[in-house]
Amino acid sequence: MMSEAIVQPVGILRPRARLVHTLGSDLISNERIALIELVKNSYDADASHVVIEFSGSFENGEGSIAVWDNGHGMSLETVKNVWSEIATPFRRETHFSESAQRRVLGEKGIGRLAASRIGTLTEIVTARADFDEVVVLVDWDQFQQDIYLDEVEFSITERSPLAFGPNGKAVDILGPHFNGHGVGVQMTRLTRSWDEEEIRQLRLSLSRLAEPLPAGDLEDEVVQDFAISLSLPDRLSHLAGSIAPSDAVSHPHYSISGSVDPEGRAELTYKELLSGESSEVTTEISMASIDGTERRTPMCGPIKVDIRAWDLDKDAFEATKGQINMSAGNLKDYRAEIKEHSGVALFRDRFRVQPFGDATFDWLNLDARRVNNPTTRLSNNQISGFVFIKADENPELKDRSHREGLIDTQEYEDLQKVILSVIQELEVRRRKSRKARNAGSKVTKGASSGGLFQGFSLSKLEALSISRAHDAELQQAVKETQVSVETGIRNVKATLSRFSRLATLGSVVDIVLHEGRGAVARIKAGAFQLEGAVKLSQDEVVAARTRRNAPRISAGAEILTSLFRRIEPLSGRRRGRPSKVELKAIVDGACDLLVPEFERLNIRLSKRVAASSVTVDEGEIIQVLVNLLDNATYWLTHVEKDQRQIIVDADRDSDGHVVISVSDSGPGVPEDLRDDIFDPYFSTKPNGTGLGLAIAGSTVLDFYDGSLALVESEELPGATFQMTLRKRVGG
Known part of the structure; x- marks a missing residue:
């Protein structure tokens, strides 16, 4: 005989009243925000005017703050079935206000908790047109007692219009904006003290609550269909009155x-x-x-x-x-x-x-x-x-x-x-x-100018010393200062060169890590296989696994060796004497660092390099080239994948100078920005520092008496940067 199933009772969650107090404190962070929430409620109720009234003492536990509006108000039915329902879906289902068809600001149904943040006792007086007045009295102290939420009680009474009657308080508060209906929310026994500075901050917040005044001439009248005023005691009259955008x-x-x-x-x-x-x-x-x-x-x-x-x-x-x-x-x-x-x-x-x-x-x-x-x-x-x-x-x-x-x-x-x-x-x-x-002097359009240190000049001091040739002490001081400044600039240039190499290495560190991890993984896998074979102590197994894994280990080692060789010129060591190196090796060294990125972004790379030896600091030139290639890579992501191309040309010109250019098929440099792109700190990248081209141009100028320029290309529609090295580049 089958036993009958036992029916378990249905569980019911029964929140304590203090949950509402907690929500009011956590969801509305301060009293100023609470007042703004009440003002937004008035806006949703189609009010055209709101008055915030401070009365009595502003000390903790005393005084009152009231918010009065001339909106459409609430009926007794609305108070019972909508206002009394915390987290009501009414606003979520009703997106536009009743008559003005404003997009409502409140949807969560918890804005009424704002009143509990301001005072411990709230009296709401509300009236709709042609309806009786409704009065709600809520003592928020109940919500801190050890009772359940459904045990909280508050009074709701209906009466003939009194506050919103012809001689009521709403007339005194709203003045000419009174229309016989609206809401007054008065919060007494303030939860905190208010001083003059806090009221000034409230006024500032309210002035920035609505749309701002237009820029320029203010002679045209700005139409405002929602106004806010502050009503304050005489001692604070300078902060009272209508609030408007500053x-x-x-x-x-x-x-x-x-x-x-x-x-x-x-x-x-x-x-x-x-x-x-x-x-x-x-x-x-x-x-x-x-x-x-x-x-x-x-x-x-x-x-x-x-x-x-x-x-x-x-x-x-x-x-x-x-x-x-x-x-x-x-x-x-x-x-x-x-x-x-x-x-x-x-x-x-x-x-x-x-x-x-x-x-x-x-x-x-x-x-x-x-x-x-x-x-x-x-x-x-x-x-x-x-x-x-x-x-x-x-x-x-x-x-x-x-x-x-x-x-x-x-x-x-x-x-x-x-x-x-x-x-x-x-x-x-x-x-x-x-x-x-x-501007002091005109610079060459689309070209790097005097470098990062062009602003360092002692010309004015020198001119002063010439005009006072009789002052031997001044003459000596100028000479010593000039030597000191020139020495300092040389030291800064050398330091900047080292830091720039490290920065360039940092820009490709993800690529280096990706390739390095792959190589290490090959070596570790091969070593694991060999280690297992050795433990078996079987010569045949060791030999077989060695033949199978030796190429894997060798390949990983070769990748690491190649990687170290490619990044070595960018090490942060002090600059040494220039050495003879093939032009192709320099271009390959720079391009190889970014090949994984080119492949990831579907960028076609073409290199046209003349067979020529040059005497340069390899790391300096690679650093400049990586900067140019990295810039091209970034801007190529702004065009379709099948249109992405980079061409690197390197050769000597008729004067024997080394000329290297990097061209891309990206969006190019706008005409009105060509004078600016080499300036320090100028960048059109969202998070660019604006130092890449400036440092590159300074390196080319300072160490090779060269130039870095933006030139036209007949092959690709994007940007073409041309680097010319004039000194210290003998073959």
Whole structure:
């Protein structure tokens, strides 16, 4: 006889009330964010005006803060069935507001917990048009008691309009914006004290909550359908009143704005305040594929951008103060305000996503990026940027649960890269403008100029000494200083040469490791087989395995020997005397280091090298060639795989000079950047330092009286760099 199955009771999770208190503390990090959450609730309720009222003492456990709006309000049914349901799916299912059809900002259904972060007692008064008024009273202290969540009680009462009646408090608070309906959320027994600085920071955060004022002239009226005001006691009246975006950032020294579509096509406008220059910028923004072999379109977009930047030195503000109607006495305060409003803010459906745009939140790592390239890159406190997205068009850019920041996804990473690409477009143009203003002499177009040390000159000091020929002490001091500076430059050049070789070796370290590991694996496998045979003590087995594995061990050893030979010229040892070497050996040495990368990226390499001996430091020339080949490799990933080609030519010209050129089929160098690519710290790579070509050009000039130039090629459509060595290259 079969026994009857025993039916187990269904388990039910029963949360304690303190869970809600924990959620409120963990998901809303501070009281300022909590107030912003309540303001966003008002926006979702189609309010056109919100007033935040501080009353009484601002000390912990005392006073009150209230948020009043003129939105459509809530009925008794909505309070019971929607507001009372924590994590309600109502907003997730209702994406647009009731009447204004705004894209709602809240979807998680936990924004109401913001009130618990501000005060321990909350009274909500709400009224819909032609409905009675509803009053909700919640004591948040209950949520810290040892009771279950379903044992928490709060009162809900319905009454004739009182607060929202003709003579009610809502009329006093909202003034001309009163329309007979809305919500008032009053939080008493404050959970923390508020001082004047914290209220000033709240005002600053609120001023950056809505869309910014446009750059340039502010005579055109800016239409705002959502306004925020602060109501404060008399002692803080200077912080009270309407809150509007600051006009401090409306007159940037440089700006770039426009849109980037989902395919990465950017249509931008660049402007300068001082020169009045305005130009259109069209570019394609792409990302590296996961394996780095191709480019792909961004996984975010469309995006609108408005990036504004300043030179923070005193001279820059002095030069533009007339155009911004700024007196000299106010310049210091103005510069401080610029820094206070610095950062790149992210707006989704017209509201700022916290904490993007806070001066201390460098989410694009602009400061770290500037460390490697201080002359071109902008720091976070030099930029006030605004990025606009829409939730429906960028559904994978999602908030973190604590309402600050976005979840780390590929879409978020792509968004960062797109914005950095736009900022880089501004940086390149800003640098050209500053360079033109500070230009002393014209340089050869598309060619390396005086090297890294061209700025070191004692000409002014020498001229002064000539004008004071009678001053023997000055004459001697100038001579000693000149010797000291020249010696120091020579030492720095030698040190830089060694470091540059190590940097070049570092750039191919992944290739070296990959090949080295393969060779070591062959040797280890062969040795393992032989070791096993020896343990068997059988001559026949040992002989058989030796015949089978000896070639494997030899091949691995040969690979390591070849690898060591290829990287040896790039060792960090002190430079020695130039030695005679075949031109082909130099070209092969540089190309061999990158052959695995060429194969991975499907790059066809052609070498045309004349039979000639040269007397050079092999490592120096290999270092320059690897730099040129590495640059070509990077830019070739921007074209289709079947179009990738590199040609290396090496020969002597009619004067006996050594001429080596590297040509590629990449996108080439834009005409307007050809004057800049050899300048130290100039780079069009997203994370480039801008030192590769500068160091290469300096090496060729300083040690070989040569030149490194960008020239035209009749064979390939990309870039062609030509290195000419004039001295110390005898055969």
